[in-house]
Amino acid sequence: MGEMTVVEAIRKVEEIHQRGIEARNRPRGTTIEEMLTYRSGKVGVYTGRVQRGVLPCRYCGGWTGMGEIVVRHEDGREVTFGVELYHYAEAGHPIMPEDVDGEILVAIMADA
Amino acid sequence: MPETLALSSRRQLEEDALYLGVLTAWQVKPLSRLEYPVETPILNLLREWGLTFAPVTRFAQDGTRCHHLAFSVQPALLAAYCAEFDGTRLEETPAVIWAEAHYFGYPPCCAESFIRAPHAPNDLTVEEQGLLFHHACPGCRVTPALIPRYRAALAVAQQQHQRLELYTGAAA
Numbered sequence: 659m660g661e662m663t664v665v666e667a668i669r670k671v672e673e674i675h676q677r678g679i680e681a682r683n684r685p686r687g688t689t690i691e692e693m694l695t696y697r698s699g700k701v702g703v704y705t706g707r708v709q710r711g712v713l714p715c716r717y718c719g720g721w722t723g724m725g726e727i728v729v730r731h732e733d734g735r736e737v738t739f740g741v742e743l744y745h746y747a748e749a750g751h752p753i754m755p756e757d758v759d760g761e762i763l764v765a766i767m768a769d770a
Numbered sequence: 771m772p773e774t775l776a777l778s779s780r781r782q783l784e785e786d787a788l789y790l791g792v793l794t795a796w797q798v799k800p801l802s803r804l805e806y807p808v809e810t811p812i813l814n815l816l817r818e819w820g821l822t823f824a825p826v827t828r829f830a831q832d833g834t835r836c837h838h839l840a841f842s843v844q845p846a847l848l849a850a851y852c853a854e855f856d857g858t859r860l861e862e863t864p865a866v867i868w869a870e871a872h873y874f875g876y877p878p879c880c881a882e883s884f885i886r887a888p889h890a891p892n893d894l895t896v897e898e899q900g901l902l903f904h905h906a907c908p909g910c911r912v913t914p915a916l917i918p919r920y921r922a923a924l925a926v927a928q929q930q931h932q933r934l935e936l937y938t939g940a941a942a
Contacts, residue, residue, distance in 0.1 A: 718830050726889045
């Protein structure tokens with residue numbers, strides 16, 4: 659099996675995010691930070707910086723979310739990226755180095 | 771609405787459309803834009819609130835036409851927005867960000883901050899930032915004063931959304 663690509667890593671993050679939304683049922687006393695962090699294995703996907711509204715993708719006009727996703731590994735490593743990258747990864751749009759630190763993201767998700 | 775959108779997302783978008791409508795009717799936002807189609811009952815409600823609409827066509831880099839709907843209680847502002855954006859490419863240059871901030875009622879300090887660092891951490895709580903359609907700048911002095919009006923507008927929008935669902939019989 660080859661090394662995970664940045665696109666694959668982003669899609670894995672989105673999968674955790676989406677599963678978390680569907681399974682949203684936290685016990686009383688959960689903090690907002692905890693409510694908005696969806697966990698899978700050693701990784702937490704924090705969605706508290708995802709903003710209200712949609713944005714039209716400049717590449718294809720499709721709808722993307724706005725705001726930021728924070729991916730945290732339990733060992734302290736962390737990476738952030740704009741939530742529009744979910745759409746970019748799915749649609750095959752270019753994902754540039756300035757969009758996300760791909761090296762850290764892949765390393766975190768490979769050790770999820 | 772495209773079938774690919776999850777129902778929960780569709781509900782959120784419907785609520786956001788009403789929320790934008792209230793904010794614009796109250797002139798908290800001088801003008802707003804919908805990037806997605808909404809059901810007729812929602813548009814009718816926005817009209818009842820005194821909003822005027824204008825279709826705006828934008829073009830993505832791959833040539834796709836994107837149909838947006840701008841609305842405002844100020845016809846002259848709506849005309850100015852259309853003159854500036856109708857038929858143009860989708861892009862996020864500093865000039866576009868400044869212009870949109872002007873039309874959409876975002877504080878100039880937040881627009882400037884967004885241009886320099888789009889996701890710079892700010893002092894708002896998650897709940898407060900979650901009310902907004904713009905990212906507040908660090909230490910913003912303008913946005914906090916807007917928060918109560920945004921909160922009140924959202925309450926009205928949620929109430930109206932529930933009422934509409936009763937009439938349109940939207941599926942659970």
